[in-house]
Amino acid sequence: MSFGPCYRQALDGDGRLGLGVDVDVRLFRQWVMFSGFGTKVCDVQYYEGLPGGAIKPLNRFDFIGYPKTWREKRSSRVISSAERAVHRARQICSMMRKERDDICKSSSVVAGSGCTQPDVRLDVRCGHAEGWKDATLRFRDLPENSKLPKRYRLDGTHNLCELPQNYPTFLRQRKRVQR
């Protein structure tokens, strides 16, 4: 009863008991309830970059096609990872691009106005057992001519609409460590 939590929590035991005796450390119960629960949630805020460097908050639900309500599934309100938040930003980019194209095609528009490139910024931090962590996209095996940096901070300063279409190919997949 006492050995499990003492060994695992206070002594940080890894199952090597000495004299060549190794045991599966999970056999000793530790009391770390909900230590990993709820970490699959990100605090997400989208912005629209305006000419002159200003930014305006965007409501992602305006672009999803349904409002934020308690009737919808819980998963519809939750963005679980930075990658998903970026994916949503890219969807918003596509919709804004489509709107822009419609405006630009309209003959009533004065040349140039409303025909700007969409600019969607993302400020996101994600849940972690140690608290909130700022999110960064990490790329690998980038083509030589790529303008993407290896680390792409998601702090609301970059326009995600400028990411190339094939950016997910270069996302570095992190291995999850089972404890």
Added chain:
Amino acid sequence: MMGSMWRKSVDYMLYQEGSTRPAALMRIGLVLLVWTRYADDFLLFRNLETYYLLHGVGFYVFTTMLFFGAFTRIAAVATAAILVSFYYYFGFEKGVEPYTHHHTYVLAITACLLALSPCGKSYSLDRWWAIRRAEERGEEAPLEQGPQWAMRLLAIQVTLIYFWSAYDKCHPGYLSGDRMEHYAMYLYVGSDYPNSSLFHPFMVFLAWTSVLLEYTLAIGLWFKRLQRYLVPIGMVFHGLLYVLLPVGTYSLNMWLLYLAFLDPDAVHRCIDRLSGAQSTS
């Protein structure tokens, strides 16, 4: 002075006897909880492999015996063995991850420690048969009395749970309110951080309150004077946990385990008063 305190403590922990009603109530409550958790998983048509079938049949037979208090000692030991097997064999060996959760362990350890207690001496068929035997011999009905050391072990288990889970929370990520924000956003609010300026302070308050409360319960429940306040507070705490978070049978299991802290004879008298009977303990 120290010597007498030590003797008193050893006497309290090891040699004290008292009513067996709290242990019996725990026995009945435990069966209801393990059925809530496992019964559906072991319906016989779910899996016809031998090990699964044996566990399933054993589970139904022995927990039923335990519920009614028929051959309670055997039933309690078998139930404990089955629950330990669910936790270790199914959970780790067979990879049934939900069976490795803390609430399943609490069920198993409760069953193990309860098997060491005289939980069949009250509210059981065993008692019914014992009374009939006594009547046939013209003797008085046996007293509902037994050693309490297994109940003390259950109380120690509760203390360990509170202490180590509070210890685990003593890190900046939790005490800063971040982890509480994760729970709130993951389960309720969603990925849009609430606009209210009270949200963060409230999460910090909840984080500190939960840690302080767990440390207080770990120690305070042992003191009779504090039980009057801490038992209801702890029960409300676990009630809130049940409705706010997916804790499974854990909350009700902890409610049951609180019986281990109470004076067994006081519980006995209380039940007598409730039923209008004269105390025989």
